[in-house]
Amino acid sequence: MPATSFPVAGERAASVHRPDLKGDVAMQMQTMARHRSSAPVVHFPLCRSRVLGWALGALALLGMLVLLAWLASGVRDHLAAKSVAGAVLWVASAGMVFRFWCLHPKGMLMWDGGQWLLEESSDRRQGLVSAPQVLIDAQSWMALQVIVLASGRNQWLWLERRQAPGPWADLRRAVYSRALLDSSVPTGTVI
Numbered sequence: 001m002p003a004t005s006f007p008v009a010g011e012r013a014a015s016v017h018r019p020d021l022k023g024d025v026a027m028q029m030q031t032m033a034r035h036r037s038s039a040p041v042v043h044f045p046l047c048r049s050r051v052l053g054w055a056l057g058a059l060a061l062l063g064m065l066v067l068l069a070w071l072a073s074g075v076r077d078h079l080a081a082k083s084v085a086g087a088v089l090w091v092a093s094a095g096m097v098f099r100f101w102c103l104h105p106k107g108m109l110m111w112d113g114g115q116w117l118l119e120e121s122s123d124r125r126q127g128l129v130s131a132p133q134v135l136i137d138a139q140s141w142m143a144l145q146v147i148v149l150a151s152g153r154n155q156w157l158w159l160e161r162r163q164a165p166g167p168w169a170d171l172r173r174a175v176y177s178r179a180l181l182d183s184s185v186p187t188g189t190v191i
Contacts, residue, residue: 039174060094111174
């Protein structure tokens, strides 16, 4: 019996068909080729991350400590004015960080095999201009940037494996794969 060779990235399932292989081995090879050539349909839940919340809170606290260290380091000229300006700047930046965390979308990020969708409520499904852009990928969490088609607004998404461990690998495959789009349907059209 000849040695089994596994498909190389880019090979199609048809090129994997080997009549000399029987049963499970042939099925596994066809499945591997299918997964490599197209991304699976994915529905990944979006929710606010406690980890992100704690990280942003720690960052805001660090900013306050730096401000206090600067004020304690001997800034003598116009101390009151600099203290007020620093406090206002810190409150504004901490408020923006808190707002960012609170406004993180809740719902679903979906890939249907040809188009990315963002569903923020059961009656509000929006197409995305293009595939999500990966800003940070730490294997167990990802920061993505998406642009909503209807409004053109730029949105950042923070996704973690522990939000939905089951579809995590499929989400990663879909984010990194290229869509095989039907040329008759414009990109971003909600079907």
